[in-house]
Amino acid sequence: MMRNPLSKKIVSIEPSGIRKFFDIVNEMPDAISLGVGEPDFDTPWRIREEGIYSLERGRTFYTSNAGLKDLKTEISRYLERKIQVTYEPDSEVLVTVGGSEAIDLAFRAMIDEGDEVLIPQPSYVSYLPCAVLADAVPVVIPLKKENEFKLTAEELEAAITPKTKILVLPFPNNPTGAIMTKEDLEPIAEVVKKHDIYVLSDEIYSELTYQEDHVSIASLPEMKERTLVINGFSKGFAMTGWRLGYVCGPKEIVEQMVKIHQYAIMCAPTNSQYAAIEGLKNCEDEVQEMRNAYNQRRRFLVHEFKRMGLECFEPFGAFYIFPSIREFGMTSEEFATRLLEEEKVAVVPGSAFGDSGEGHIRVSYAYSLEDLKEALGRVENFINRLREKITNE
Amino acid sequence: MNEIRSEILKHLEKNSKADLGELAVLLGTNEVSIANEIADMEKEGIICGYHTLIDWDKAGRGYVNALIEVRVTPQREKGFAKTAARIGNYPEVTAVYLISGGYDFLVTIDGKTLLEVSKFVSEKLSTLDEVIGTTTHFILKKYKDHGTILTPEEKPERMAVTP
Numbered sequence: 001m002m003r004n005p006l007s008k009k010i011v012s013i014e015p016s017g018i019r020k021f022f023d024i025v026n027e028m029p030d031a032i033s034l035g036v037g038e039p040d041f042d043t044p045w046r047i048r049e050e051g052i053y054s055l056e057r058g059r060t061f062y063t064s065n066a067g068l069k070d071l072k073t074e075i076s077r078y079l080e081r082k083i084q085v086t087y088e089p090d091s092e093v094l095v096t097v098g099g100s101e102a103i104d105l106a107f108r109a110m111i112d113e114g115d116e117v118l119i120p121q122p123s124y125v126s127y128l129p130c131a132v133l134a135d136a137v138p139v140v141i142p143l144k145k146e147n148e149f150k151l152t153a154e155e156l157e158a159a160i161t162p163k164t165k166i167l168v169l170p171f172p173n174n175p176t177g178a179i180m181t182k183e184d185l186e187p188i189a190e191v192v193k194k195h196d197i198y199v200l201s202d203e204i205y206s207e208l209t210y211q212e213d214h215v216s217i218a219s220l221p222e223m224k225e226r227t228l229v230i231n232g233f234s235k236g237f238a239m240t241g242w243r244l245g246y247v248c249g250p251k252e253i254v255e256q257m258v259k260i261h262q263y264a265i266m267c268a269p270t271n272s273q274y275a276a277i278e279g280l281k282n283c284e285d286e287v288q289e290m291r292n293a294y295n296q297r298r299r300f301l302v303h304e305f306k307r308m309g310l311e312c313f314e315p316f317g318a319f320y321i322f323p324s325i326r327e328f329g330m331t332s333e334e335f336a337t338r339l340l341e342e343e344k345v346a347v348v349p350g351s352a353f354g355d356s357g358e359g360h361i362r363v364s365y366a367y368s369l370e371d372l373k374e375a376l377g378r379v380e381n382f383i384n385r386l387r388e389k390i391t392n393e
Numbered sequence: 394m395n396e397i398r399s400e401i402l403k404h405l406e407k408n409s410k411a412d413l414g415e416l417a418v419l420l421g422t423n424e425v426s427i428a429n430e431i432a433d434m435e436k437e438g439i440i441c442g443y444h445t446l447i448d449w450d451k452a453g454r455g456y457v458n459a460l461i462e463v464r465v466t467p468q469r470e471k472g473f474a475k476t477a478a479r480i481g482n483y484p485e486v487t488a489v490y491l492i493s494g495g496y497d498f499l500v501t502i503d504g505k506t507l508l509e510v511s512k513f514v515s516e517k518l519s520t521l522d523e524v525i526g527t528t529t530h531f532i533l534k535k536y537k538d539h540g541t542i543l544t545p546e547e548k549p550e551r552m553a554v555t556p
Contacts, residue, residue: 022554035554125556174556292400296419303418346554369419 013129017352021336025346032375033346037174039238039319040366041293044279044286047237051275059270065262066254067095067246068273074280075246079231082206083216085224087248094254094261095268099204099232099245100126101261106200106228106247107134107166109256115165120151121354122322123170124202128354137163142356145324148313149176153187160191166198169217172205175353175362176322177298177315182215189220199227204245205318207236207287210295214317218248225250233272235318236287237279242272294319297365297372304376308383319366322350326359328386336361342385343378397422401430402439407540409443446539456503458532459510463498463518464525473497476523485513496528507531 018035025031042048066072072089080086087093096102103126107117113135119127120141131138141159143149156167169188171180180188192199199217206214218227232245245268247257261267301321305312312323325335332349339345339361348364350357365372400420404411413431417424434440449456465476473491480500481489488501500518504510514529535543 016556018554018556022552025553031553033553036551037555038551040551299421300415300418348554348556352556 009132013132016125017333018125018348021346021348021352024337024340028340028344028346031340031344031346032371032378034363034365034367034372034375035346035348036364036366038240038366039235039290040368041238041290043237043239043242043275044283046282046286047239047275047279050278051242051271054271054274059274061270063095063267063270063273065267066093066258067268068270068277071095071273071277071280074277075248078280079229079248083203083214083219083229085216085218085229085248088251091251092254093246093248094257095273096232096245096247096261097265097268098234098243099202099230101265102228102230102232102245102247102257103127103200103202104130104133105257105260106230106253107131107136108260109253110166110198111136114163116161116163118156118159118164118167118197119354120155120168120170122149122173122175122350122357122360123168123353124174125353127168127170127202136165139164140354140356142354143176143178144356145313145360149173149178149322150180150184151188153191156188156191160195160197164195164197166200167192169199169201171201171203172209172214172317174205174318175320175348175350175357176360177318177320179209179211179214179315179317180217181212182220185215185217185220189217189223192217192226193222197226199223200230201227202230204230204232205235206231208291208294208319209317210291210298211316228253233276233279236290237276237283238290239272239276239279242269242275244268244272244276294365297367297369300369300372301363301365301376304380308380310383319364321363321365322357322360323363324360328383328390332358332361339379339382343382345375345378345382397426398430398434398439401427402434405431405440405443409445446541448543456505457507457510458535459502459504460530460532461498461500461502461514461518462492462496462528462530463500464496464527465498465521465523466525467497468523476521479521480518483513483517485509496526 025033072093075093076087076089107130111134115136116139117131117136118139118141120143128138139159141155143151171178201217203216216229218224218229228247228249230247233239233242302314305323310323312321315321325332328335332351336347336349339347348362350360350362397420404416413424413427416427467473468475477489480486485502485504486500487503490499492499502510514527518524519527537543
């Protein structure tokens with residue numbers, strides 16, 4: 001008998017709930033999906049063109065570990081414009097392989113075994129496993145529908161123990177579309193400072209807010225030194241496949257993150273880095289154009305769900321809407337599975353983003369209006385049937 | 394121009410048949426204000442028409458399109474305007490632009506046949522007193538027209554469900 005080749009830690013981690021769903025959808029060629037977490041837009045042409053040009057020029061070598069100097073400088077300027085926080089390009093900026101790498105690096109650089117990481121849920125699927133991989137103890141803060149899935153200071157305060165080290169702050173939020181305004185963030189920052197913990201602020205959807213501009217917790221007084229800001233090009237710039245993100249924060253932390261990055265990754269893709277410089281310099285209009293389109297679809301979905309009588313708060317960020325399906329008396333996974341089987345529309349069950357997402361579905365509006373209309377027609381048929389059945393019983 | 398007008402125009406430019414109720418939802422306003430804005434813009438001449446983009450080749454009735462460079466002598470007091478109007482009055486002429494550079498007007502023309510277009514150039518256009526010379530370019534294939542790519546490539550597929 002051979003010895004077990006696997007690590008107990010990795011075996012203990014659940015595969016993403018979304019994965020299971022993905023496999024079912026893939027067997028259905030005529031299904032309409034509202035299940036993706038990436039833009040439907042092509043990367044703006046000027047960015048792609050810059051990528052092509054950099055290949056033509058033969059820029060196919062490694063870059064320095066932390067990223068191209070020009071890119072780090074542009075990132076720093078961009079953040080100064082967008083969130084009014086100044087980062088020193090040479091020591092406080094690290095270019096990563098997507099925002100997801102930055103999440104992993106952050107935990108590994110900051111956690112000692114047993115430290116607690118606070119993870120508000122529903123949220124993106126990788127915080128919890130990444131924390132576990134870094135030997136942290138993940139502590140989930142279930143966000144409430146009554147608060148429109150924002151994190152409150154009371155909820156934070158209640159979750160903090162002497163072992164708490166990091167608060168993950170995932171806003172604008174995937175899957176709920178919730179945002180945190182300056183007024184929402186201020187009391188959070190106070191609690192964070194009071195208990196001397198750090199914030200990992202995942203701002204990957206920062207370009208996609210529809211009511212007011214995104215505010216970073218790092219911009220609040222005395223917060224820059226205890227915040228890692230994670231951002232990237234995937235969502236706002238429609239560059240998911242380029243795998244390019246970045247993290248900015250205190251020099252001592254970034255320095256350690258660079259070390260892990262250097263040994264595990266070497267550097268982010270060179271081609272993507274050159275292309276991204278163009279994005280930061282010259283794509284304000286293109287990004288605005290996409291934001292406009294998302295905003296119109298968002299209004300359309302909110303309007304349609306209201307008309308159908310599905311309970312749903314109005315989301316002001318990212319490209320998701322998170323209606324409640326409680327009235328149908330089934331789990332979100334059952335609902336999503338039946339919707340897929342009966343009407344061939346794929347949505348993601350809210351439970352895939354944590355237990356507090358139960359009772360909801362995530363509907364993405366990274367689709368053309370035509371697709372959304374067709375899909376919503378089918379959703380309406382489905383819920384009408386369910387309601388009829390409930391009334392008849 | 395105000396935001397709402399510019400958004401309405403962007404929609405109408407792509408789809409002149411856009412549904413007003415739907416526009417109202419998309420732009421976060423009501424149907425009446427959309428209808429009013431559109432009516433006002435029609436009156437003000439901002440919206441000049443609701444044309445249809447047609448691929449005549451596919452419709453089985455191929456038009457011959459040509460771009461004609463025209464050099465003219467500007468006329469006293471009238472400048473180029475009078476000549477432009479004269480040329481523009483021909484129904485087969487679809488556009489007349491005053492151009493900077495090596496010639497004066499760029500005229501676009503739809504004809505049924507090559508012969509018809511060349512007849513127009515030699516008999517109507519060149520014989521105008523003000524016209525000094527013309528160069529005719531026939532359009533062989535349209536790849537993109539009015540901001541619309543006519544034979545779009547297939548979109549690469551996104552995965553159906555991602556986190």
